[in-house]
Amino acid sequence: MIKKFFKSVIPETTLRRMVYYTRCLNSFKNEGVKLIQSEDIAKKCGVKSSVVRKDLSYFGEFGVRGKGYHVESLLSTINGITNTFGKMNAALIGVGKLGSAIIKHSTENFNVKIIAAFDKDRKKVNKEIGETKVYPIEEIESIIKKYKIKIAIIAIPPSDVQKIVDILVNAGIKAILSLALIPLNVPDDVEVSFVDVLSEVEFLFYKLSLRRNI
């Protein structure tokens, strides 16, 4: 029987939870845990154990029935599937307060590494923040191509966003994370995603007020 490597489509929601899972698994690994059950992952990540099992099952059969999952091998299987072995290089556009906070976070924390930052302010250019060098906007294309960067984070004022997006797409960027909640024009093969703290707060306000009214 021929077995496909993956189920044909993996749900967005599953992919999002994979980020949780790898974090949990890494934390288990650091604690020296060798074998875990779906229930353990579930508790640590705040989801249900059936969700964990279903999510993992999209990628293959990793568990041992009656026993659980081997932390180490599960981790490396996930890394293998996603082609990411801790080396997720991204670019950052806009080295303001928010931008430099993100660089700082990335040095302290996890898998993502900001390997190049860009700013239009001449005073910031050629400086280094942590290990990240700041280049002028004009060099976006050459640097992105040179380092084969596929993902960019945009932390600039809304008015400048689309202009930069065009440059990025042209340079070969395949996914953009924007920190301003304005729609972007990109080709179909470029992923776009938004993260905006204040919008999320507004959403929470809506949720609370409606709760009172029903």
Place this chain on the structure above:
Amino acid sequence: MIKKFFKSVIPETTLRRMVYYTRCLNSFKNEGVKLIQSEDIAKKCGVKSSVVRKDLSYFGEFGVRGKGYHVESLLSTINGITNTFGKMNAALIGVGKLGSAIIKHSTENFNVKIIAAFDKDRKKVNKEIGETKVYPIEEIESIIKKYKIKIAIIAIPPSDVQKIVDILVNAGIKAILSLALIPLNVPDDVEVSFVDVLSEVEFLFYKLSLRRNI
């Protein structure tokens, strides 16, 4: 016939899009536009017009068939429903790089106002960032109660998060936005939501790698 004020449950996704819509509507208002169609809102927000109409219909019938929606009255109706007339006061815990970036954003941009910030660092306490005063951690409870703040943003290291969450819940906070992707223990009546830039980047990496493999 008795008409309920709202449909009994409003979908999460609708509520999230309401944030977009109010922004679009405000921008139309500032351009002096009086009357708009669902199609206009849709284009500006990057969704489909049927989605806009369905979303708005959860709250009532605001449009005029054959004509469209009155920008001004639609905006104030939405504000009325959510009890928010531009006055969304929130607290912020942790005045590091990320925290102060958020304060700066809130002064420049939209509806949310950070009316109190907290930090354990004595050197930051009693300073002001923009119009936001920084209080010591010990005063969380008194200040939150004094200003009746219902929503808090947490921008502190993961290890301190749960401790602060307990204090916040105790002080009467009803919604928490955490900037660290670790699960929080809260009572059922407290909303929790997460925003984490680097997790989102990881998610995008997963998405891209899988795209290549299928």
Place this chain on the structure above:
DNA sequence: TAGATTGTTAATCGATTAACAATC
């Protein structure tokens, strides 16, 4: 083997979509 936990199924729930009747 008996006990335990996985991987999968089928039912349920929720969100999206397009088409169109209602109506300004």
Place this chain on the structure above:
DNA sequence: TAGATTGTTAATCGATTAACAATC
């Protein structure tokens, strides 16, 4: 009235859930 756009419907799609057969 004719033209236009809303508000609603019903079908489709996608995600969650709990239960359990498979199997270590």
